[in-house]
Amino acid sequence: MLDSSNVLENFRVNKTMHSAVPLRTKIRVPSRRTVGRSKKFARALTGCILSPIYWLLAHRYRVPGLDFRKKCALLACRLLFARLKGKYSLAEIYRLFFWPLDSVRYFEFAFSWQALKNLPIQRYLDISSPRLFPIMLALEKRQLQAELLNPHIVDLEKTRLLSKTLGLELRCHADPYLIEAAPFDALSFDVITCISVVEHIPDDHRAVQKMWNLLTPGGHLILTVPCAAQAREELIDQDEYGLLESNEDGFFFFQRYYDQELLSKIFFAITGKPSRFAVYGEKVPGSYDRNQRRKRGDPDYPLWREPYMMGQEYGYFSSVDELPGVGVIAMEFVKPGA
Numbered sequence: 001m002l003d004s005s006n007v008l009e010n011f012r013v014n015k016t017m018h019s020a021v022p023l024r025t026k027i028r029v030p031s032r033r034t035v036g037r038s039k040k041f042a043r044a045l046t047g048c049i050l051s052p053i054y055w056l057l058a059h060r061y062r063v064p065g066l067d068f069r070k071k072c073a074l075l076a077c078r079l080l081f082a083r084l085k086g087k088y089s090l091a092e093i094y095r096l097f098f099w100p101l102d103s104v105r106y107f108e109f110a111f112s113w114q115a116l117k118n119l120p121i122q123r124y125l126d127i128s129s130p131r132l133f134p135i136m137l138a139l140e141k142r143q144l145q146a147e148l149l150n151p152h153i154v155d156l157e158k159t160r161l162l163s164k165t166l167g168l169e170l171r172c173h174a175d176p177y178l179i180e181a182a183p184f185d186a187l188s189f190d191v192i193t194c195i196s197v198v199e200h201i202p203d204d205h206r207a208v209q210k211m212w213n214l215l216t217p218g219g220h221l222i223l224t225v226p227c228a229a230q231a232r233e234e235l236i237d238q239d240e241y242g243l244l245e246s247n248e249d250g251f252f253f254f255q256r257y258y259d260q261e262l263l264s265k266i267f268f269a270i271t272g273k274p275s276r277f278a279v280y281g282e283k284v285p286g287s288y289d290r291n292q293r294r295k296r297g298d299p300d301y302p303l304w305r306e307p308y309m310m311g312q313e314y315g316y317f318s319s320v321d322e323l324p325g326v327g328v329i330a331m332e333f334v335k336p337g338a
Contacts, residue, residue, distance in 0.1 A: 023232035026251055029296055043300065044094065051098035051304035061311025064280070065106030068113055069307065071136060072100035082165045092162075099303040100132060103291065104328045106310055107280040108195050108224045109133055111330035115222055115276075121191045125149070125214060127179050127207075129195035131159040137193075138163075138172050146172045147189075149182060151243060178243075179207045182214070190219040196328070198266075199225045199255040205266050212270050217337030221271065224330040227279065227320045231259035260320050263329070274331035279317045281327020287313045288326050
């Protein structure tokens with residue numbers, strides 16, 4: 001679930017597009033101001049002071065993912081020793097200490113970790129989730145053998161570097177495949193995770209079908225996608241990962257927000273209903289867009305405030321239909337037949 005700022009227009013989808021999605025939105029990404037070295041240092045120092053304070057304040061709202069945030073700090077300590085040997089970026093270590101997660105990642109990681117922490121996992125597939133989650137899972141489960149898919153080469157190399165720095169390269173293989181082209185046999189994996197990725201895949205139905213085919217009977221599939229009471233698609237004027245072709249207006253497919261009807265069509269028609277799910281979203285419509293717009297264009301956005309902001313502006317809902325604005329649905333599926 002990424003930026004949905006600078007809305008230009010809403011219009012009805014024509015019949016050649018995703019037929020179940022009634023609305024489309026065009027987005028322009030704002031230019032980002034450059035910041036001098038001294039200001040970057042001052043901002044980093046401010047983050048060191050305020051990040052732990054906002055993390056503590058977020059406990060007042062019982063924000064999900066705060067325990068996972070502690071794991072990130074411990075991982076940063078471990079990487080700091082690797083940094084002494086010149087193996088890892090100081091900037092990446094700093095982010096792990098003071099703002100490892102942003103926005104709904106707190107919720108998504110908390111749900112996914114809770115679903116998998118007690119499962120015995122042998123063969124694990126992750127499809128382009130933020131690298132921190134699959135790497136942390138591999139550290140927790142020493143018997144796990146992982147395939148981490150990511151078609152974006154630059155991002156993939158960062159995953160490989162982190163894996164190598166932590167001594168995981170023999171158990172975590174980073175592969176530059178799209179899920180549709182992944183060269184694995186059916187029934188190969190007992191756990192598959194895909195955190196906020198499916199919504200960015202144009203043929204999402206085919207991608208989910210491939211995941212389901214790769215899962216063993218009795219295996220667990222963890223998916224998270226953005227959602228809303230009324231579905232929509234978004235186009236954007238930048239192709240961040242260089243994987244898509246633009247339309248005639250110079251816009252690229254960006255993401256979908258799934259309503260209950262679209263969830264049933266794309267996911268449940270293949271997997272059946274989830275064994276459990278949770279919906280987490282903004283309490284007042286527009287807060288997500290406002291924060292994302294600042295992140296895109298404002299280098300002074302206070303990232304250290306994210307967990308506290310989540311507590312103030314977001315909450316749990318019993319269904320997608322109840323969302324007043326946008327949110328995220330996290331789902332756990334168990335494949336029958338074990």
